[in-house]
Amino acid sequence: MEKNKIKRKKYHFKFKRSLNSTKHILRWGTIGFKIGQTTCISDSQENFLKLLILKDLKQFSISKPKVFFYSKCFYSATKLPLESRMGKGKGEICHFFGYYEKGFILFELKKISFSEAIKLKTQLNKKENLKFKIIY
Incomplete structure (x- = not known):
């Protein structure tokens, strides 16, 4: 009989919260933006994020x-x-949604300087509840 068993909440999706894969490698761009925390993003939020990125660029x-x-x-x-x-x-x-793990590269940029990428990161971190990190 184990009295000291820890009860865990049952979640609908069983995802790992650790980064065990090679999702930190850039494929097409020179600068990538990585998500700082594990989150769910709906398709409308994703479209809004795309519009923000294109507008700020x-x-x-x-x-x-x-x-x-x-x-x-x-x-x-x-x-x-x-x-x-x-x-x-x-x-x-x-609606549809996606589950993004910590460290997932959400988008990549090509033909952009590093200073412009830093400006874009600060703008996105102010407007969205997601926190991004730059990879190059």
Whole structure:
């Protein structure tokens, strides 16, 4: 009989919170932006983030940089109407979302200087609840 067993919360998704893979290697760009914490991002949040990045790059970039996004919105969130009872199925799909681990490179940039990348990082960290780190 073990009395001192720790009870853990049951989560719907069982993901590891440690970085065990090679997601820190740049593929196409020269500068990458890595996520600082494990988070779920919906597809609407991801589209808003893309618009912010493109808008900020137009403001302080001299040349036209190339942006490579890595999208992982594979999971679907469903919701039943309030009037339905139990046993009526899973429900309609509300939106899609992606689960991003700590250290995942969300996007990469090409043809951009390091000082412009630092400006973009400070702008994104102010506006979004995500914290980014620069990889080069």
